[in-house]
């Protein structure tokens with residue numbers, strides 16, 4: 134069985150060649166990953182030589198247009214979608230905000246939407262605010278101990294007037310992979326739509342919007358080894374049905390429907406470097422494969438095996454200690470949860486555990502991580518919140534061991 138060549142992986146990231154970066158065990162990836170060299174090179178080139186208005190006929194402008202078109206096609210493969218269903222926005226928070234304005238006119242007063250208590254506020258607040266416009270907002274609560282959503286609870290929340298279910302594929306705190314397809318089937322059966330926040334899922338695996346049957350899927354490329362840009366897939370039929378948010382004279386353009394502002398051209402162009410990175414990994418581990426979606430899927434399976442092994446000792450240690458609570462599924466299987474490990478302890482504040490990890494040069498965080506409602510539902514003070522250590526495929530066992538040493542003596 135092919136396994137991930139970690140030396141090759143880490144050599145793709147300029148950050149790890151920097152002594153000040155490398156001395157930290159970087160376990161704060163759910164907040165933001167380092168960028169692959171392919172992204173850095175593209176960004177440097179586009180900023181240096183093509184940072185002009187695209188779509189004109191002079192050389193640098195043509196280069197900028199070509200880079201953007203290439204990125205749109207390349208990034209569509211990360212969703213298994215068509216290029217014209219992909220939008221680049223400033224961030225996931227801004228994409229959901231625009232989307233909520235664009236979808237609201239599709240609904241009547243008294244229509245219902247379902248939001249979760251588990252989501253990052255980016256995929257929650259913009260929808261909940263629609264209550265002020267006559268929409269009934271129903272909440273899918275979490276279990277107050279595990280932080281998990283019970284899929285069966287959704288059955289009782291979706292009814293004839295449900296127009297939308299908005300949920301996370303994997304929370305940035307509970308990390309457990311939610312059954313999106315089940316929810317999609319439920320809401321589609323009553324003629325509604327589903328919007329899925331994949332920000333915490335996307336760094337770990339290829340996304341298949343066709344298999345999930347979702348109408349909107351969002352993620353943030355700065356967590357998937359790329360630049361700071363929000364990626365959004367919107368099913369073509371929904372894109373046509375929602376209210377155009379761009380300038381009036383662009384109304385016939387699919388690509389401006391949920392993009393009110395001019396985009397950052399170079400950032401968009403550079404995002405193709407994410408897929409160039411995945412392709413380099415694929416070529417190194419597997420050789421040729423003509424289908425870009427299949428290449429990403431193969432690379433994702435290498436990530437999953439490595440990430441399961443990385444999180445296993447951490448999950449074991451946390452489950453083993455009395456008075457210590459792991460949020461989300463008690464599993465180290467990457468098909469069950471992302472390797473984002475959030476926990477809290479009866480005996481110690483999260484701030485004190487965080488301080489000890491930082492003193493040992495383990496990058497991590499504590500608090501609510503904008504999953505304020507989830508952390509509150511766990512009965513915690515959101516400011517102290519949970520401690521979160523989060524891995525991606527480029528992490529090493531030595532980095533995790535450094536965190537383990539601290540936690541073993543502390544908990």
Ligand SMILES: Cc1ncc(COP(=O)(O)O)c(C=O)c1O
Pocket residue numbers: 163164223224225226227253255256301303304305330331332333352353362363
């Ligand atoms: C699960 C999740 N959703 C949404 C967001 C918001 O993304 P952005 O910073 O692109 O608005 C984050 C950011 O941390 C996140 O972790």
